[in-house]
Amino acid sequence: xxxxxxxxxxxxxxEGASLELRCNYSYGATPYLFWYVQSPGQGLQLLLKYFSGDxxxxxxxxxxxxxxxxxxxxxxxxxxxxxxxxxxxxxxVQETSGSRLTFGEGTQLxxxx
Amino acid sequence: EAQVTQNPRYLIxxxxxxxxxxxxxxxxxxxxxxxRQDPGLGLRQIYYSMNVEVTDKGDVPExxxxxxxxxxxxxxxxxxxxxxxxxxxxxxxxxxxxxVGELFFGEGSRLTVL
Numbered sequence: 001x002x003x004x005x006x007x008x009x010x011x012x013x014x015e016g017a018s019l020e021l022r023c024n025y026s027y028g029a030t031p032y033l034f035w036y037v038q039s040p041g042q043g044l045q046l047l048l049k050y051f052s053g054d055x056x057x058x059x060x061x062x063x064x065x066x067x068x069x070x071x072x073x074x075x076x077x078x079x080x081x082x083x084x085x086x087x088x089x090x091x092x093v094q095e096t097s098g099s100r101l102t103f104g105e106g107t108q109l110x111x112x113x
Numbered sequence: 114e115a116q117v118t119q120n121p122r123y124l125i126x127x128x129x130x131x132x133x134x135x136x137x138x139x140x141x142x143x144x145x146x147x148x149r150q151d152p153g154l155g156l157r158q159i160y161y162s163m164n165v166e167v168t169d170k171g172d173v174p175e176x177x178x179x180x181x182x183x184x185x186x187x188x189x190x191x192x193x194x195x196x197x198x199x200x201x202x203x204x205x206x207x208x209x210x211x212x213v214g215e216l217f218f219g220e221g222s223r224l225t226v227l
Binding site (some may be wrong): 002006023032034036041042043044045046049090092094098100101102103104106 | 117144146148153154155156157158161163169171172203205209214215216218219220221
């Protein structure tokens with residue numbers, strides 16, 4: 001079965017600084033990969049997804065993620081963080097032949113002014 | 114407006130009192146799923162449904178039931194709630210195209226069982 005690990009429970013960055021959130025997955029083949037964001041008191045919103053092809057994918061709100069097969073990673077990045085990016089971020093993995101989505105534990109992002 | 118609607122948003126109940134959390138989507142999605150969110154554990158899947166009358170267990174199905182009699186609705190039933198079911202619950206839906214991961218989420222239902 002697939003699994004997802006987000007090593008950082010909580011990250012604090014200053015507004016305007018760059019951001020990288022880590023995600024590692026375990027799966028026998030190349031899975032489908034996703035990043036979701038959850039603002040306080042809200043449901044989750046899809047930021048970006050990777051199915052195949054170009055390993056650098058662009059998402060909404062200026063986010064991007066890079067799939068690295070050799071490292072089983074799908075890290076989320078943003079060049080310059082805004083205060084409104086403070087939220088919890090979830091990485092998720094799905095088997096290409098399956099129907100279940102497995103989420104990581106989440107990374108809470110705090111943005112300092 | 115495309116949306117997933119859950120009710121109630123907040124509920125406090127007592128052990129053993131049956132309750133239902135409703136979920137409805139207006140996007141004609143085939144796939145619907147329930148998750149519970151607990152601190153430090155992320156989201157864990159309870160049940161999911163690939164289409165009408167097709168449901169299957171997720172990772173933490175114990176103590177829950179679901180039904181999918183209509184495409185748009187996917188209620189979550191707690192027959193005899195216990196305090197360990199105190200949690201934040203999310204319903205989500207998607208098309209079954211290239212996988213089911215492009216989920217649309219409801220706003221969540223916070224359940225407290227005393």
